[in-house]
Amino acid sequence: MDLSEVTTNPNRHPWEMSRAEFVLKLLEDNIALNENSKLLDIGCGDLYFSLKARARNAIEIDAVDLAFDDDETRFKGIQKIKHLDTVMNKQYDIICAMDVLEHVDNDEALLNRLIKMLKPDGILVITVPAFQFLYSYHDLRLKHLRRYHRGHLSYLIEDHSNISIVESFYFFHLLIYVRMAEKFIQFILNLNPKKNHSNAVNAWKHPEAHPLTRSLGTILTTDAKICRMLAKIGIRLPGLSLATVIRKKAET
Numbered sequence: 176m177d178l179s180e181v182t183t184n185p186n187r188h189p190w191e192m193s194r195a196e197f198v199l200k201l202l203e204d205n206i207a208l209n210e211n212s213k214l215l216d217i218g219c220g221d222l223y224f225s226l227k228a229r230a231r232n233a234i235e236i237d238a239v240d241l242a243f244d245d246d247e248t249r250f251k252g253i254q255k256i257k258h259l260d261t262v263m264n265k266q267y268d269i270i271c272a273m274d275v276l277e278h279v280d281n282d283e284a285l286l287n288r289l290i291k292m293l294k295p296d297g298i299l300v301i302t303v304p305a306f307q308f309l310y311s312y313h314d315l316r317l318k319h320l321r322r323y324h325r326g327h328l329s330y331l332i333e334d335h336s337n338i339s340i341v342e343s344f345y346f347f348h349l350l351i352y353v354r355m356a357e358k359f360i361q362f363i364l365n366l367n368p369k370k371n372h373s374n375a376v377n378a379w380k381h382p383e384a385h386p387l388t389r390s391l392g393t394i395l396t397t398d399a400k401i402c403r404m405l406a407k408i409g410i411r412l413p414g415l416s417l418a419t420v421i422r423k424k425a426e427t
Contacts, residue, residue, distance in 0.1 A: 295424065
């Protein structure tokens with residue numbers, strides 16, 4: 176989760192757990208990993224995803240988040256970095272930007288910087304919240320500036336002749352109905368958007384081993400897999416999130 180969301184609650188929401196596993200599957204399906212592979216986790220939060228990637232693949236990881244302390248430190252083999260400028264001259268096999276672009280004013284500029292940092296044949300894995308009509312108090316609490324449509328994200332990268340979109344699809348289809356119900360209830364009750372309503376992601380009450388956590392995690396992971404599978408045959412279900420995998424073309 177984002178460091179701005181961190182609390183003393185040790186429990187992980189099934190959404191966050193499922194997203195991490197799904198993104199790991201995406202990058203593992205699209206690039207061969209070895210001990211020399213270099214991954215940049217931009218907007219890494221509390222290192223939840225980075226630690227999973229490191230444990231599973233023993234790759235070199237730089238984790239960047241503005242909420243870190245100024246001093247660069249290592250944690251369990253992961254280099255923690257506060258400012259992206261610190262690593263701007265480095266090149267990476269994989270860059271992960273999980274729910275990052277929606278937080279920045281100039282998302283196109285950040286995307287351009289990340290593409291420049293990719294090695295030839297490297298991949299950039301992006302997840303963002305989908306569909307502006309789903310924008311809610313939840314987005315306001317998390318300081319989201321926008322939500323995305325596939326066409327919007329494609330437009331931001333279409334000027335780059337040295338990259339190609341490998342996959343682009345919505346996922347977490349079932350959660351659309353949850354969010355729509357949430358928005359309807361907020362409208363009916365006329366809730367104040369400035370009020371600090373609890374955030375379900377950091378208020379989850381059950382540990383990872385709890386049957387409810389495991390069940391919901393399995394449902395969400397299955398949902399994401401189905402959305403991805405259908406997208407490959409041209410059927411794109413709407414979803415609460417959008418995933419896009421970009422590959423930088425190999426030098427000729």
